[in-house]
Amino acid sequence: MKTKKYIYLILVLFAAVGCEKIIDFKGKIKEPMLVLNSIVAPDSTIKVTVTESKFFLENANEFKRIDNAELTLTVNGENKGTLIKSDSAGTYESNYKLSPNDVVKIEAKATGYESVMGLTRLPPKPTILQVDTTSKTGITYRTNGMGFNGYIEVDTLGVYKTLQVRFTMKFKDNADVKNYYRLLVKRRSYLNPENPGGGLIPDSGYIENYLTYFDDIVFEQNEQSSGFANSFNNEDNPSGFRFNIFADDLINGKEYGLKFNDNILLDYRSFIETQPDFPGPEKTVYYIYLQEISSDYYMFIRSMLSALEKNNNPFIEPVQIHSNIVNGIGLLGSYTPSEAYIIEINHKETSP
C-alpha cells in the first residue's frame, strides 16, 4: 500500500512538471519606430500612411496613426514639397504626378521618432503585345458523394456546363535589367437581367472580380512549399499566387507567351425539383493588365507571403519581411501598369 502511494506521488510530481511556461523577456525592448507605407504609380495621387510600430509583446490589434508627421517628396533629386495630411488618420497625399523611371524619395519626420526615408524608381511601362484565347466547354456532374468523409451515398443532383478559356498573353521582357511583374486580370460577368438565377444584379449590371490562380511556370518560384510537401497542406489556393507576381528569371530578354486559364460557369441544370437552375452570364469581359513593379515591392510581397505561411513553424528559419525604409519599417514601392488589354466573350454563341 505504501509502495503504491509512493508511485502515485512520483507520477503526480512528473505530471506537474510543465514543459511550457510564461517567461520574462530579457532582451532589449525596442522603442516604437515609424512605419511608412506607400505604393506609387504614374499619374496617380501619391498616398502615404505613417503609423507607429509596437513592441511584439504589446497588445497590437491596432496601430497608432501618426498625424503630426512632416513628409517631404523629392523626385529625381528635386524637392516637390510636403505631402498634405488627408482626412484619413495617418494618411498624407500629394497630387504631384509621377512618370515612369522617376526616382522618388519620401522622408518623414515626427516628434519623438527617428526620421525615416524611402526611395523607389518607377519602372518603365510594359506592353502587352497580344492576348490569344482558346476555349472548350465541359460538363461536370454535381453529386452528394464526398468520397473521403466516412460515408458516401451517391446521387447526381445536377449538371454544370462550363467554358474553360485558355489565355496566352505575349509580352517582351527587357534583357538589360532585372524585371519584376504583377499580372492583374479583372473579370466582369454580365448577367441576364431577365433571368439572374435567383441572385440580385448590381446596378452596374455585372459582377466584377479578379482572377487569383495562375499556373504558368513563371509563377512557380513564388510557391516555395510546392510538390511533395504541399501534398500534405490543404491549400487549394497557395498564398504565393495571391498577388500574381513573378520575376524574369526564366524569361529574361525573351518575348514570352504567359498562359493562364479561367473557368466560366455557363449554365447549371438541377435534377432536383426543389432546387433552381442557374443560368450563366450573357457575356464575360476580361481586362488584362501587366504591371512592372519595383524590386522592393516584389521582395516585400514574396517575403510577406512566405512569412505569413511559415513563421509559425518552429523548425523553419523565420522569414525577414523586406523593408526599404531607412531607420524605420515599411515599404515605398512602385509600379507602372500597361494599358488594359480587353477580351470580350459573348456566351450567347456558346450557350446551349
Place this chain on the structure above:
Amino acid sequence: MRHSLKTTQLVFSLILLNISILTAQRHTISGHITDESNGETLISASVIDKLAEKGTVSNNYGYYSITLPAGNVALQYSYVGFNPRIIEFNLTKDTVINVKLDSNVSLKEVTVFGQRNELGVQGSQMSAIEVPIEQIKNIPSLLGENDLIKALQLLPGVQSGTEGSAGLYVRGGGPDQNLMLLDGIPIYNVNHMFGFFSAFNSDALKNVTLYKGSFPARFGGRLSSVVDVRMKDGDDKNYHGNVSVGLIASRFNVEGPIWKEKTTFNVSARRTYMDILSQPLIRAYAARENEGDMSKTTAGYYFYDLNAKITHKFSDRNKLFLSTYLGDDAIYTRFRTSHNMRDDNESSQWMSLNWDWGNAITALRWNHVVTNKLFMNTTAAFTRYRSHMNVGYNSEQTDKTENPPRKTEQKLKVGYRSGITDYTLKVDFDYSPNTSHDVKFGVNYTYHTFRPDVTTFFASNNMEGQDFKLDTVIGKGNIYSHETMTYVEDNISVTDWLKVNAGLHFSTFNVQKKNYFSLEPRLGLRILANDNLSFKAGYASMNQYIHLLSNNSISMPTDLWVPATKRIKPMNSQQYAAGVFYKLKDIADFSLEGYYKSMHNLIEYKDGASFMGESTGWEEKVVMGEGWSYGVEFFAQRSFGNTTGWVGYTWSKTERLFDRPGQELNNSQVFPAKYDRRHDFSVTATHKFSEKIDVSATWVFATGNTATLGMQLYQRPEIPHEAQQNGDESNRLTHISSRNNYRFDNYHRADIGVNFHKKKKHGTRTWNISIYNAYNQLNPFMVFRSANQKYNPATERFEENVVFKQVTLFPIIPSVSYSYKF
C-alpha cells in the same frame, strides 16, 4: 658547370652509400598487437625501443612496423588499461613479433581517455580526441540510451544543436560538415528518432576518434570534423555477450569465435518498442473517438539497428573483414473503418502510411602485409541512405438498392523515394621505412548515385460521372557522380623535439559533365619542450562536394543530400590551429588550443525559401556565402584511478556573411551562425566506489542559443487590387531586424547515473538508474509570443492578452535499465 655536375654526382653517391649503410645495419620488427583476453586488435598501441628511444604506434588494424639498428633492443609495448610488456633481444634480422597485452586488472573497470600516442603531448596530431567506448557507456544519458554523438557533444569545440538532438556543430561548422566513418565507410544519416538518438549502438563499437582540425591527409570530403568509429572484431577465444533492457529499447550483443583464433563474429542489435507497448492504447483511443469498427487500427514509430562483423585471419599477413550495418526508422499507421448507414448501404475505408528511412552499409576489407614495412588495406564498400514513404487510401461503397448491387471504389497511392548510394573502392598503405618516417598513402574512388526525390501517384475512381485514372511519376532522375581522391602523408620525426606531419590530399568530382578539382595541403607541427610539455600547430585545407538540404533544426527523413552543381560550388575551408599540451604526471592531461577557420561557398536558404523533401529547383532556393569561426578550447582530463573524467571549456564566435550580388541575406550584414555560443562548459566525472557501485555525473553550461525573433509589429501596406484578405492577422506584420537577433537564457543541466553491478553464476548483471536534467532546469527549446483575444466590455473591443512563452523539450527524465553481461 662541370664543377657543379661533379658536386651533384658526389652528393648522390654519398646519399646512396649512406642509405645502403643504413639499410644494411637496420632491421624491421613488425606484427600485430592484440588484447590477450579476446584477440581484439589494439589501435594506436605504443611500441618504443627503450634503448634507442624511438617508437611507433599500431595502425587501425593493430599492425605495427618499426625499423631499428641491429643490436640489442628493448621493445616496450603499451596501451592504456593494459599491462605494458617489454621484450628484449638482439636484433639481427627482420623479425615478426605478434604481441598480446593483458588488461590491467586494477584499471579494468576504470575509464581511459585520450591516451593515444599521436594525440597526447608526444604526438604531432592536435585537435583530435579519442573517446573510449567504456567512457561513453558510463555517461548518463537520455532515457538510458548510450549515445556516442551526445558524448562527443560534451567535448570542447563541439556544440550541440537543439536540446537533445544528435547534431554536431564542430568549430563553427554545420551538421552536414562532419565525415562520420564506420570502419572507414561514410554513414550519411547518424540519427534515429529525428536526431534525439544516434545511429551508433555502442555495444558494437571498439573505438572512436574525433578530429576537429589539423586533419591528416587521409581524410577529406567534409569541412569541419571527422568522426572515425571502429567496430569490434569479436572475441577469438570465447563466446561473450550482453543483453540490455531499457525504457524505450532493448539490445543485445554476441561475439565469439567461429574457428578459434582464426574466424570471429560480432553481432549487435537494438530495437525500440514504444510502438508495441502503445498498441492497446491506440486501439482503445481509436475505438473511443470513432464510430464503427476500428479494431484494425495500428500506428507507431520504431527504430532498429543491426551491426554484424566477421573477421577471418588467413595468416599473420592476410586478414579479411566483412562488416555490415543496417539501421532504420519507421513510422506507420493503418486503419480500416466500416459503416452500415442503412441496411442497404455499406461503406468501408482503409488507409495506410508507411515511412521508413535509414542506412545500410556493407564493407569487405582485406589486410595484407606486403612487406614488413608496407601494410596494405583494400576496401570495397557499399553505403546507402534512403527515405521511402508510401501512402495508400482505398474506399468502397456498395449500394444494395440496385440489382445487382452497385459497387464504387476509389483508390489513391502516393510513393516517395529519395536517398544516396555510394560504391567505394579504396586502397590504403602504411609504410614505415625507418623510425623517422611513418608514411601513409592511398587512393579512393567513389561512385555516387543521388536520388533527389521521386514521387509516384496512382489514383482511380469508378464512381459514375467522376471516372478517372491517374498513374504517373514526378521527379528528377538519378544524378550520378564520380569522386576520386588520393593522398600522401608523412609523420616525420625531424629531431627529438620536432615532429612534423605533412600531407597532401587531392580530389576530383565529376557531376553532370562538370569537373571540380581540389588540392588540399595539410601540416601539423609538434615542438617538444620536455617529456610533459609540447607546443603544436596545424593547418588544414578542406573541401566538400556534397550538400545537405534541410531547413529544420532537427533531423528529418526529408533531409536530402545533393551534389555540387555548376551553379552551387563545393564548399571549402581553411583552418589554422595552435595549442599547448601538458601532462601533469599521475594527475591529469591538459590542453589549450586556439583556432581560426574560414569557410567559403556555404549555402543557406534564401529568405522565404524552404525545403521539405523536394529537390526540384533547389539551386534557386539557396544562396552561397562565407563563414568564419574562431575560439579557444581548454581540456583537462583524468584517465586513471577510481575517479576519471574531464573538464572542457570553449570560448568561440561563429559568424556568417551572405553578401554576393543577388545572394544577399540579412541585408548583406554579418550575422551570428545558428548555434553560435560564446561559452560552452562541461564537466564529466565517474567514480568507482567498489566493484559493485559506480556513479557518474555530467554538468553542462552554455550560453543560450540564438533565435530569430520579430520584435516589432507593424501595419502592412495596402496592396492595390488585392485579390483577397486573410483577416486581421495578415494586416499585421512582424519586423525582424536581423537573423539570430535574440539569445535564449543560458543553458545548464546536470545528469547523474548509478550502476549497481552484481556477479552472477554466468556473468554480471547491472542495474542502471539515470536521471537526465536532474534538477529539472527548464531550458528553452523555443520561445514565442502567445496572445489571447479577450473582449473588454469597458472599451467594447477585443483586446489581446500577450505573454512571452518558452517551450522546454526535456524536463527531468529518470530512466532505468537492466543489463546482463556474460
